[in-house]
Amino acid sequence: xxxxxxxxxxxxxxxxxxxxxxxxxxxxxxxxxxxxxxxxxxxxxxxxxxxxxxxxxxxxxxxxxxxxxxxxxxxxxxxxxxxxxxxxxxxxxxxxxxxxxxxxxxxxxxxxxxxxxxxxxxxxxxxxxxxxxxxxxxxxxxxxxxxxxxxxxxxxxxxxxxxxxxxxxxxxxxxxxxxxxxxxxxxxxxxxxxxxxxxxxxxxxxxxxxxxxxxxxxxxxxxxxxxxxxxxxxxxxxxxxxxxxxxxxxxxxxxxxxxxxxxxxxxxxxxxxxxxxxxxxxxxxxxxxxxxxxxxxxxxxxxxxxxxxxxxxxxxxxxxxxxxxxxxxxxxxxxxxxxxxxxxxxxxxxxxxxxxxxxxxxxxxxxxxxxxxxxxxxxxxxxxxxxxxxxxxxxxxxxxxxxxxxxxxxxxxxxxxxxxxxxxxxxxxxxxxxxxxxxxxxxxxxxxxxxxxxxxxxxxxxxxxxxxxxxxxxxxxxxxxxxxxxxxxxxxxxxxxxxxxxxxxxxxxxxxxxxxxxxxxxxxxxxxxxxxxxxxxxxxxxxxxxxxxxxxxxxxxxxxxxxxxxxxxxxxxxxxxxxxxxxxxxxxxxxxxxxxxxxxxxxxxxxxxxxxxxxxx
Numbered sequence: 001x002x003x004x005x006x007x008x009x010x011x012x013x014x015x016x017x018x019x020x021x022x023x024x025x026x027x028x029x030x031x032x033x034x035x036x037x038x039x040x041x042x043x044x045x046x047x048x049x050x051x052x053x054x055x056x057x058x059x060x061x062x063x064x065x066x067x068x069x070x071x072x073x074x075x076x077x078x079x080x081x082x083x084x085x086x087x088x089x090x091x092x093x094x095x096x097x098x099x100x101x102x103x104x105x106x107x108x109x110x111x112x113x114x115x116x117x118x119x120x121x122x123x124x125x126x127x128x129x130x131x132x133x134x135x136x137x138x139x140x141x142x143x144x145x146x147x148x149x150x151x152x153x154x155x156x157x158x159x160x161x162x163x164x165x166x167x168x169x170x171x172x173x174x175x176x177x178x179x180x181x182x183x184x185x186x187x188x189x190x191x192x193x194x195x196x197x198x199x200x201x202x203x204x205x206x207x208x209x210x211x212x213x214x215x216x217x218x219x220x221x222x223x224x225x226x227x228x229x230x231x232x233x234x235x236x237x238x239x240x241x242x243x244x245x246x247x248x249x250x251x252x253x254x255x256x257x258x259x260x261x262x263x264x265x266x267x268x269x270x271x272x273x274x275x276x277x278x279x280x281x282x283x284x285x286x287x288x289x290x291x292x293x294x295x296x297x298x299x300x301x302x303x304x305x306x307x308x309x310x311x312x313x314x315x316x317x318x319x320x321x322x323x324x325x326x327x328x329x330x331x332x333x334x335x336x337x338x339x340x341x342x343x344x345x346x347x348x349x350x351x352x353x354x355x356x357x358x359x360x361x362x363x364x365x366x367x368x369x370x371x372x373x374x375x376x377x378x379x380x381x382x383x384x385x386x387x388x389x390x391x392x393x394x395x396x397x398x399x400x401x402x403x404x405x406x407x408x409x410x411x412x413x414x415x416x417x418x419x420x421x422x423x424x425x426x427x428x429x430x431x432x433x434x435x436x437x438x439x440x441x442x443x444x445x446x447x448x449x450x451x452x453x454x455x456x457x458x459x460x461x462x463x464x465x466x467x468x469x470x471x472x473x474x475x476x477x478x479x480x481x482x483x484x485x486x487x488x489x490x491x492x493x494x495x496x497x498x499x500x501x502x503x504x505x506x507x508x509x510x511x512x513x514x515x516x517x518x519x520x521x522x523x524x525x526x527x528x529x530x531x532x533x534x535x536x537x538x539x540x541x542x543x544x545x546x547x548x549x550x551x552x553x554x555x556x557x558x559x560x561x562x563x564x565x566x567x568x569x570x571x572x573x574x575x576x577x578x579x580x581x582x583x584x585x586x587x588x589x590x591x592x593x594x595x596x597x598x599x600x601x602x603x604x605x606x607x608x609x610x611x612x613x614x615x616x617x
Contacts, residue, residue, distance in 0.1 A: 042535045152165075234603060237420060314344065519556070
């Protein structure tokens with residue numbers, strides 16, 4: 001179940017958090033790329049449930065994951081101090097959208113064994129490839145199918161149990177020369193009483209795909225189904241109530257990617273997604289308030305790169321989304337929308353020396369819906385890449401990118417006069433401008449990636465709280481200026497690897513209103529954040545993995561307890577030489593029983609210890 005992402009840093013790159021990738025089919029021989037194996041976290045698997053596409057992002061220095069219960073239960077993935085709805089999730093060339101709320105963007109019923117990534121796109125790359133995600137995009141690609149499989153069983157504290165099976169078969173086609181046909185399937189289930197009272201969960205996922213692949217193309221048809229029940233005190237409200245959610249997500253997806261000519265490729269993605277949500281405000285008194293939502297999304301996406309010559313190329317992306325929702329809490333005046341986006345980013349590359357390239361990109365993106373005003377956004381960057389004969393490399397870039405998005409239905413389509421979640425009919429299109437300077441240094445045994453950026457968000461939709469109100473939260477627009485600095489270093493030794501990062505954020509906000517006492521999201525960010533991970537292999541039998549995150553959070557009137565936190569995940573993997581293809585894992589999460597509230601007013605998770613065994617073939 002392990003997966004190891006790779007850093008792919010194009011010479012034209014100008015978008016990045018400390019680690020940035022591109023999910024295309026590039027020509028590996030191109031001088032435009034530096035490829036370095038480097039994972040942003042030491043651990044690959046979560047503690048307390050089965051693996052999902054967002055697992056372990058809470059220890060990833062590129063993002064800030066704010067969880068309720070645990071990351072795989074309810075995950076708000078934020079990037080560079082944005083909020084959960086500023087972050088998109090892209091598979092192939094299509095962004096997976098949920099019209100109700102960005103809380104459900106990360107409900108992705110795809111086994112991680114099928115995906116490459118996660119790749120974090122910001123700045124120019126997010127403006128080019130993202131859809132209705134103004135700050136960043138978590139992007140995944142489809143892996144080639146390789147024959148093999150595994151079965152895992154696990155147990156742990158809090159009455160935890162886990163079962164997972166994955167199998168794949170890839171065969172050469174006699175009837176179609178140079179093509180292979182692959183089949184892959186997976187089923188996973190976990191449940192527990194939870195790390196705190198009323199924090200139980202019961203999750204299951206089934207996913208399968210068929211893949212037809214050749215040297216220059218890859219096509220797959222995928223279906224995934226995911227069912228999740230979980231509870232948590234103060235899940236969405238700060239009133240001391242034990243809330244629950246029951247989620248059902250279904251996803252059909254057809255994807256094709258193709259290399260053609262020299263250094264040219266395209267990828268087409270189409271999907272149909274449904275998401276059902278049954279929310280209960282009080283599990284002791286379900287009739288007090290409950291809500292049902294059923295969303296439906298159809299989408300078609302296209303992206304690629306067309307090389308006119310060795311010097312000139314066109315990068316492009318386009319997507320259409322058609323969504324609708326049935327809800328017991330919306331006002332039924334805003335329950336469907338159509339989204340359109342087209343991005344074109346020409347690039348010109350010139351050689352300064354035999355080992356040095358200078359790349360310019362300048363283009364624009366067009367966003368529109370059938371309900372909102374259209375927006376044209378500028379995208380541009382300049383990158384200097386140096387590839388030395390000893391294998392070392394340097395890359396420096398300067399970029400400026402604009403992006404925009406529209407608010408979800410819960411923010412704009414519910415009641416604006418009362419209820420637990422109060423909407424705002426006056427919300428306008430959100431716009432973002434990002435200026436960034438970055439530097440990558442790559443040596444034989446270490447890498448350093450750094451960036452400094454300034455972002456201006458206008459009409460950002462935030463959810464706020466007033467202590468005198470009976471409503472749990474209000475949708476309010478805010479103008480925010482964010483300045484940030486990021487450093488990520490990776491060092492390789494003979495039997496160990498170290499990963500360290502530091503980020504700093506500073507915000508200046510203007511809500512234009514006086515009745516706001518606290519912000520759940522826009523002002524829920526770390527002023528300072530450090531991560532430190534390590535992988536140590538003292539012998540062939542033992543492997544130790546540890547991830548640590550320390551943060552000092554911006555003060556928030558809703559947060560109970562302190563603003564500092566230290567989280568640790570520790571894993572010991574034992575591979576007995578007497579038992580071929582079997583390994584045993586002992587794992588611990590939140591080792592110090594940290595009670596920090598990742599969402600203000602929502603209790604933090606407790607300790608979790610697990611023992612699992614995996615047999616692979």
